[in-house]
Amino acid sequence: MSQHVLPRPEDPARTRVIIVGAGLGGLACAMAMHYAGFEVIVFEKVREFLRLGDSLGLGENALKLLKRWGLYEELIAIGNKNPxxxxxxxxxxxxxxxxxxxxxxxxIGHRGDYHVAFINRVKQLGIPINMGHEVVSFDEDAPSVTLRDGRTFYADLIAGADGIKSRARELVLGFSDAxxxxxxxxxxxxxxxxxxxxxxxxxxxxxxxxxxxxxxxxxxxxxxxxxxxxxxxxxxxxxxxxxxxxxxxxxxxxxxxxxxxxxxxxxxxxxxxxxxxxxxxxxxxRAPLPTWVSKSGKIALLGDSCHPHLPTSAQGASQATESSAVLALCMKLAGKGNVALATRVYEKLRFDRVRQSQLSGEDLRNRWHNALKHMQDGEEFDPDDIKIKNRWLYPYDAEEDTRARWNEVSSKVHKELDSGIRTPLFGEDGPPRILTVRDAYGKVKDVAQSQSSLLTSLTV
Known part of the structure; x- marks a missing residue:
């Protein structure tokens, strides 16, 4: 299909976004970018998708975005019907x-069924999904991607949605994140x-x-x-x-x-x-990343490439959908030619919420695995202690939050860009090592992190 895609944008005035990876995160990003008014191209190294995997959940926080992008009834039909x-x-x-x-x-439905629904919607929007096209290298300054067959394609932004074994992440970090x-x-x-x-x-x-x-x-x-x-x-x-x-x-x-x-x-x-x-x-x-964005600001990570989740979080796909919405809206609010501003605002808007979501999954696993131990020790059992605490995630609207916080955060990013000094998302001089997890009612409790839990358990 990529033989119909020009190496450079046909209309230089229109923003072009290349998305590497056609998983759920990459396809959500394609929809978000399309509705932001951009030209979108997707490259995927796999030649054909099979109905792989098992159960996956989509929360209300993701579904409200997908509904705006024309994908809703099909997803509801796929999900588990028990209340x-x-x-x-x-x-x-x-x-x-x-x-x-x-x-x-x-x-909750089968990952493969949700994937088919995402693919069909992206195709309906006229977005090319180029299967069997492996990206083997990036030029972050151009920016561009080069395929295994030697062809190079240029864009204004490259979104690395290439999963847990992301090549784009290695470029962003400057080293292999084993x-x-x-x-x-x-x-x-x-x-x-x-x-x-x-x-x-x-x-x-x-x-x-x-x-x-x-x-x-x-x-x-x-x-x-x-x-x-x-x-x-x-x-x-x-x-x-x-x-x-x-x-x-x-x-x-x-x-x-x-x-x-x-x-x-x-x-x-x-x-x-x-x-x-x-x-x-x-x-x-994998340790939380110090940045999701390359030095030039023209390559940004999303989904499993930068914020993978435990199965107990039940939020991996939903958080990737949120990240897609925020990245697309930041690109639109920043305007043509201000990609570095857009991507650095994006990572700052997303990091804390995603980190809390990740920690919620770790917290739940630990509560489940220790509940009976506590009972044996004579502690009184409270059913609330083993309940899933995801309800606080759902009222959030990624697009509304981005609009509300854009001026404040973009002002801070402007200062960083002018000074050339970037504050890392995590690590030395980054956010404090006391993070929070919200309970079912939205109340916040501190989670003191040891050295081992700083490297939080994430799925592969």
Whole structure:
């Protein structure tokens, strides 16, 4: 498709944005940039997308933006229809807390189905998605990207939405940002519900859409049924110190998984035992980045390339959508030729909120994994202590917030650009090492970070 894309913009007066990566973040960015009035081109190294992955949630904070970009009803149709989720004991399945499903991740559906909906909308808008076009190098001053076949394409802004193994991130940082083991891993499986038709213990989860979470010491299992039991998903997060290559596709050993759920509530353990295969997904951490923007300001990161989230955050795709909206609006408010102003305002507007969202996922995992330990120590159990605390995220409107804060933040960035001194987002002379996590009611509590939690556990 890229043979129809000119190396340089046909209309120099119109802003051109090249997006590297056609995942959910890259496609959200394409929609946001289109509605900001820009020419948009997407390059993706994969030749064909398959229905990969498993469950993913889109919160109200993302859906309000996607609705403005003409994508809403299709997403609602994909999501889980049960109004509540249950948090259960690992051993007997007793319900410890029940809360609205929207408090977790909004609408939970299959990642691949959401991806198809995003792709279709981008194509409807006439935005070229150039599949099988791998970007192998960047020129941040031009700025431009060069493909593996040697062709070079120029733009005003390059958005690096190229995922956890981002090449763009290496350019922005000036070094390779290698992952480190967090001490946790996820076994994940997604399969047809008919595989469980002869397993009587788990039939209650096949009758309709549902979400259940079993919590135990240092481990938890999230189960999700879609399409009234036609599809079944489980994810087990557990302690794991094994060091393997980070991969979405590392096969898991089902014998190890079955051993892991020995003695668990039979209604879910029976489903796991009957599962034919799974993936072993190591959870790694990367330190929060000191910047999301290249020295020239003409290459900006978004999504997993700069703010990956734990599965327990249930906000990875939603935060990438927010970042897309903010970056596009900053480009529009800054005006043609002021890309560095736009991108540096963007990273300052986004960092604190994204960091709180990341920490919320870590906080939830720790509360789940320690709840029964506290009960054994004689502490009184409060169901609120194990509930998901994402409700504070949803009223936020990324575009309204950007407009409201533009003058204040852009004034600060102007001073940085004039002085040539950039304040890092994180690290030396950056934000303080006491950050905050909000509870379900929007109240803020301080989270004192140790050296290990500064390098917060993030998914790969």
């Amino acid at each position: 509540v989720m249950n948090i259960r004991r690992w051993d007997n399945g007793g319900i410890m807390a029940t809360q609205p499903l929207m408090d977790m991740a909004g609408y 992952p480190k083991s967090s001490g946790y891993a996820c076994y994940r499986s997604y399969f047809k519900g008919e595989i469980l038709k002869d397993v009587p213990e788990c039939q209650q989860y096949l009758k309709e859409d549902c979400v259940n979470i079993w919590i135990g010491e240092d481990k938890h299992l999230v189960q999700n049924t879609l399409r009234d039991g036609e599809e079944f998903n489980w994810i087990i997060t557990h302690k794991d110190t094994e060091d393997i290559k980070e991969s979405w596709f590392q096969p898991g050993n089902m014998d190890d998984v079955r051993q892991l759920v020995q003695g668990w509530d039979e209604s879910i353990a029976s489903a796991v035992r009957a599962t034919p295969s799974c993936l072993d997904w190591k959870i790694c951490y």
